[in-house]
Amino acid sequence: MDPEIAALAGTAGTTLVTLLATETWHRVRNGVVALWQRALPDRAPAIAVELNSARDDLIGAQSLGDRSTEAEIAAEWQGRIRRVLAARPEVASELRALLIELAPNQAVAPSVSQHATASGEARIYQAGRDLQVGEVDGR
Template sequence: MEEQLAVLAATAANSVVSSLSTDAWARVKELVVGVWQRHRPDEEAAAESATDAALDVLRDSPSEEEESRLVEAWQERFRALLDAEPAARQALDALVDELAAERAEQAEQAEQAERAEQGDDAPAQHIDMHAEAKDGGTVYQAGRDMHVKPA
């Protein structure tokens, strides 16, 4: 298996296992089963069973050792899928991207909830800053308060 596909299989396995232990487990299951449904429909039931089994393990005994075993098992499943159906590469890329987006959204929601608990109800802002200093110039940037004292 080419190295890029092996990395994709490993990334997908890590993403699936880590996402199954979140509140988004139903969406993770839907995405995983959907990959098999599109590329290996004859193995769809097995993928669904494997997802359910992984979810049970993560709920019953969420140890690092169990999680590592699950990642290895999913990595092998994804490698086998990619060996049998190279076209599944795009579907796995999309799965990884969507799970990363879901984790980022959950992290943002958790951060907002924490700020609300602390009494800071101001919504998070996205700040994109770009600067370029030329001819010995100095650039100062800050996402919030900044106090600059002349030298």
């Protein structure tokens, strides 16, 4: 799977679960169901029911201070979103727009893809952000 799509699915799943416990959860549910309706229409009604169930589970877990259940719900939705994006990658831009609409203060980070090939005694240093390289043993 494209790393950018995988990153988008991770962000979307986490954002979705975070927003399910807020007052905007109806908009979240409607937006996600609309996305499924365009991508996999036969699954959209079940997704609505599953989102309602996930919200109930999430609120129950939060009331008990159960962070592991919250993380499990997020992981479950990350997987579902990843699978819908794998089946219909053309809805990725729609998902990005939905995330920006629902959570404008949470930027959908661009993905960084790095590739390198080394041979012989070559060294490759790559970082998505800060990188400090120090020599050890005179090498």
